[in-house]
Amino acid sequence: MKAKINGLKLSYEINGIGLPVVLLHAFPLHRKMWQPQIEKLSRHFQIITPDFRGFGDSGGTNEPYLMDTLADDIHGLLSHLGLDKIVLCGLSMGGYVAFAFYRKYAAMVQGVILANTRAEADNEEAKKNRKALADLVIQEGPLAVAEQMPPKLLGKTSQAQKPELTSHVKQMIAASSIQGIANASLGMAFRPDSNSTLSTISCPTLILVGDEDTLTPVEMAKNMQRQIKNSELHIIAKAGHLSNLEQPGKFNNHLINFLKKL
Numbered sequence: 001m002k003a004k005i006n007g008l009k010l011s012y013e014i015n016g017i018g019l020p021v022v023l024l025h026a027f028p029l030h031r032k033m034w035q036p037q038i039e040k041l042s043r044h045f046q047i048i049t050p051d052f053r054g055f056g057d058s059g060g061t062n063e064p065y066l067m068d069t070l071a072d073d074i075h076g077l078l079s080h081l082g083l084d085k086i087v088l089c090g091l092s093m094g095g096y097v098a099f100a101f102y103r104k105y106a107a108m109v110q111g112v113i114l115a116n117t118r119a120e121a122d123n124e125e126a127k128k129n130r131k132a133l134a135d136l137v138i139q140e141g142p143l144a145v146a147e148q149m150p151p152k153l154l155g156k157t158s159q160a161q162k163p164e165l166t167s168h169v170k171q172m173i174a175a176s177s178i179q180g181i182a183n184a185s186l187g188m189a190f191r192p193d194s195n196s197t198l199s200t201i202s203c204p205t206l207i208l209v210g211d212e213d214t215l216t217p218v219e220m221a222k223n224m225q226r227q228i229k230n231s232e233l234h235i236i237a238k239a240g241h242l243s244n245l246e247q248p249g250k251f252n253n254h255l256i257n258f259l260k261k262l
């Protein structure tokens, strides 16, 4: 489905009925990374999976995608759908957008799920890497990014035992647009540190991380858990950065247990 939001066509899917749960995808993927969650969770809840601008089937624009802009797109979509109370789940970049959304629209958020993400902003080296990635995709295309990223996104267990998952992730990245990858990469470099947001989160919060995640390691999840009052942390064994795809059964069970308490 598509809706005209903030001047561009935003693509999304809705599956199931019940408590609305919005799943925000990682970089540089798209809404279909949530397929294992849609299949299981839509039996109990209303699962809303948008494509951020520039990704999947959404239209794009040509400037760095600030996390605030992406949060405003999600807000616009929820207004379009007539939803004013939701649970927000973000994985990695989706988590950065969840922080931005919470800062602006906390009253709409009934629960937060932060998966494989971090509160910290980029340091100078990370900012340089964002620029290098944007240059790479502009010069060589999404396939070059698709060749480079899966070893960072998947844990060592998945890399050794799940070649089909590596191919699936590569395909998702290769299908992303040059514009989306470059602008989201540059936009992430501008994001503020969200540590000061953590203590303002008052709704129930679930934090998930893979024990093999090298991009947003367990210590970063523990830092978030310490600062968010009403939060619980679960470490998913044998999962890297894309824990929802690497260990979908465990990931789904944590979400179901959490969502049923809300």
Ligand code: MLT
Pocket: 025, 026, 027, 028, 091, 092, 093, 094, 188, 215, 241
């Ligand atoms: C993601 O999975 O969304 C990215 O790893 C986020 C990032 O590069 O910081």
